[in-house]
Amino acid sequence: MLFYINNQTVYLYLQFTLAMNANTNIRRFIFLFMSLFMVSIFLQIAQFQFFERMIKCHNNVVNTRINEEQNIKAPIFLMEPDIQHRNKSNTDCLPGRESYFVHVTFVKSAMGNTLNRDTIRHTWGSVSHIGHVDFHTVFVVGSYGSEANFTSLEEESEKHGDILQYSGDDEYGNIAEKTLAGMAWAATNLPFNAKPLLGGSLYASADDDMLVDVDELRKNLFNYFQHSGYLGMKLFPIICGFKLADKSKPQRIPGDKWFISEATFKWGVYPHFCHGGFYTMSIATMRELYEASLKTNLFHFDDVWITGILRNIIGMPSNYLVASMGSQISEHYAAFESNELNRINFREKFEQNMLRVTQPYCRKVVEI
Incomplete structure (x- = not known):
């Protein structure tokens, strides 16, 4: 005022x-x-410091929630990560190591999901390097919440350097826009390789209740890197690290979490897509998908839209969606906030996965 x-x-x-x-x-x-x-x-x-950022958001974007009749607007970032952030105890790990890939996972989270983020930071998010692959984790959150949550998130960002906060709603119904916010930041800030089959940066999207087997992911990156030519692929594929859906049908029952009307999507079967729990792709493919999204009406479900509908729009055939060549790359663990047993099982399974790693690896020491 x-x-x-x-x-x-x-x-x-x-x-x-x-x-x-x-x-x-x-x-x-x-x-x-x-x-x-x-x-x-x-x-x-x-109260000015808290509301200053909110006012900035509203002055630039009257309403960042985009409906199905509008084109996508570029997000405004309130906090940004430092993907080179390292704990001092990790700087001497494997000196002189070579990295062919830099893999960055953008985890869709919410301001209040601190427990989920901390569980990931102490498990698979702590792995920074395995056998010629560097790994980074970024948590994507929205901006509308209480002042206490906002202050807590600022402190969390200063401590860990892994928060990407954008000017959008944290509700589940806004998950497609949240995913696009991560893609927009990655398109601008991650190194681009015009020939992704020669290595470079890789983009991944994940939910904050997923356990990722990082070494199994590494194996798949190299397997598809080495065999894409034999499989007739000119580009690095989209690896469905959770589930590959090839005959999924729209849910037509009103009130269902996954309901979609015929007016929005008239076809009886979705195009092939990767379930949104975890998938990874080259920066080149991610950029093409993001650019296509700017010219396309927003679809409610991020996974169907990005790896299915937008993939079709850019002309990428369905055989470029691939499942793991070996064991499953990721698993879903629900109800972290209310189920301590799930958190215990999550940590134990991660440690079991790491016992099977045969390549040299590094882990970050995370502040408590």
Whole structure:
């Protein structure tokens, strides 16, 4: 809120005060009024830092939730990660190591899902290198929540350097826009290789209740890197690290979590797509998909839209969607917030996965 007081206003106020100087009650009233006025200003200033970013969002983007009749708008980032962030104890791990791939996973999270993020940071998100592949994890969150959550997220970002906060809603119904926010940041900030079969950066999308077998992921990256030519692929494929859906049908029951109307999607079967729990692709493919999204109406389900509908739009055949060549790359663990047993099983399974690793690897020491 802005307050404007011109010279004429000040002059009238002084004249009024002098004229009323003899009246003690009026002087007390004026003093009380001005005191209350200054207290209100102080309270507004105390909250200014929190609301400043929200005001910026609304000034630039009146409503960042995009409906099905609008084109996608570029997101505004309020916090950004440092994917080179390293704990000091990890800087000397495997000195002189060579990395053919830099794999960055963008995990869709929410402001209040601190427990999910910490569980990932202490397990598969702590793995920074295995056998010529560097791994990074970025958590994508929205911006609308309580002041306490916002402050806590700022502290979390300063401590870990892995938060990407954008100017959108955290609700599940906004998950497609949240995924696009991660893609937009990756398209601008991750190195681009025009020939992705020769290595370079890789983009992945994941949910914050997924356990990723990082070494199994590494094996798949190299397997498809080495065999893409034999499989007739000119580009690095999209690896469905959770599930590959090839005959999935739209849910037509109103009220269902995955309901989609015929007016929105009229066909009886979705195009082949990767389930959104975890999938990975080259930066080149990710950029093409993101650019296509800017010219296409938003679809409610991020996985169907990005790896199915948009993939068709850019002309990538369905055989470029591939499943793991070996064991499953990722597993789903629900209800972290309320189920401690799930968190224990999650950590134990991760440690079991790491016992099978035969390549040299590094892990970050995470601050508690």
